[in-house]
Amino acid sequence: MTEGFKNAGYEVVEYEKYADVYVVNTCTVTNMSDRKSRQILRRAKELNPDAILCAVGCYAQVSMDELAKIKEIDLILGNNDKKHIIEKIEELVASKEKLFEVSSMLDEREYTEWDYTAYTDKARAEIKIQDGCDRYCTYCIIPYARGPVRSRKSQEICDEIRKIAETGIKEIVITGIHISSYGKDLKDKSTLIDLLEKINEIEGIERIRLGSLEPLIITEEFVTRLKKLNKICNHFHLSLQSGCDSTLERMNRRYTTDEFRKIVNILRNNIEEVALTTDVIVGFPGETDEEFEVTYKFLEEIKFSKMHVFKYSPRRGTKAATFPKQVDGKVKDVRSERLIKLSLENEIAFAEKYLNKEIKVLFENEHNGHTTNYIEVYSNEERKANSLVDVVVIEQKNGVIQC
Secondary structure: HHHHHOOOOOOOOOOOOOOOOOEEEEOOOOOOHHHHHHHHHHHHHHOOOOEEEEEEEEHHHHHHHHOOOOOOOOEEEEOOOOOOHHHHHHHHHEEEEOOOEEOOOOOOOOOOOOOOEEEOOOOEEEEEEEEOOOOOOOOOOOOHHOOOOOOOOOOHHHHHHHHHHOOOOOEEEEEOOOOHHHHOOOOOOHHHHHHHHHHOOOOOOOOEEEOEHHHHHHHHHHHHHHOOOEEEEOEEEEEEEEEOOHHHHOOOOOOOOHHHHHHHHHHHHHHOOOOOEEEEEEEOOOOOOOHHHHHHHHHHHHHHOEEEEEEEOOOOOOHHHHOOOOOOOHHHHHHHHHHHHHHHHHHHHHOHHHHHHHEEEEEEOOOEEOOOOOEEOOEEEEEEEEEEEEEEOOOOEEEEEEE
């Protein structure tokens, strides 16, 4: 959307600045994110009471009537409709009437193409390859907000990446709602690994980074093909959510800890210096102290290089919100703190393995960059943005490499 506004001649300013139009791309993963979205919307209007205020995205998609009650909002667009945000704003200006348009996502069967690439910084671009999810985890509203799996055609993906390569950007990030499902809806039945093999051949791109993966996509066959691709970053984010089988079953996560352990071993046995990161939810309904301890011990065993820890928050419209034995907030706090502490210990240990060694870093700006396995790097020397540089690690601070 930002690139679209720029292309249409709009000046994009920082969020806290005075503007004529404010666009809030809302989140609806939890009830808390709904509340934060409402707060941000109201705050935007305070910056300029005469501005056009737009609510788009997932919260707008599943709760349009709720947002319509906020009198400050002028425009509401769902996930498929936000592609047309600029023309809708101009329509609103001409009519001087509020405009609320949200079409159902559940019947969508085709991927919605955008005309613009999302650049996260001078050295990296995100490539969205699919939308939607059909996993229906019991805590998640996303299948309702995003609809079923719709994969983008590989030719369109590769064409966009070639254009990005022409700008000099060296790293692309493969993103989507559930990228492991890529291709299941396509007539040619191509898969994620088929797509990655095509992308790896594109000249100019030096790094291909994968977004979050469903663990079960990692098989011996998948990794055998993957490790032949010289541009794939040796960092994999495998969404675990719990290290306890009974909790995983209540979440409808479709794998066991034993299967996950085998997946980790496949990656570590095949990919050199691989980094594994994950998401973990604490305080899921019914999670006892004993179940949490099982999760903690499993995480100690796996030794992820970093963990994103979330306290379970009920989301209206999901099965888990109706489950009995909801966990007390203070218990969630204690469990979260323990896992965050464990994660930091793991980050430090992983970074320390590189002390006094030479590593290659892609610098996003003059001082900050990342290794292929996504260790954060800080350089005391000034570096050129979007440059790949071999550096020697002199120390680490809380998991951040210093060079």
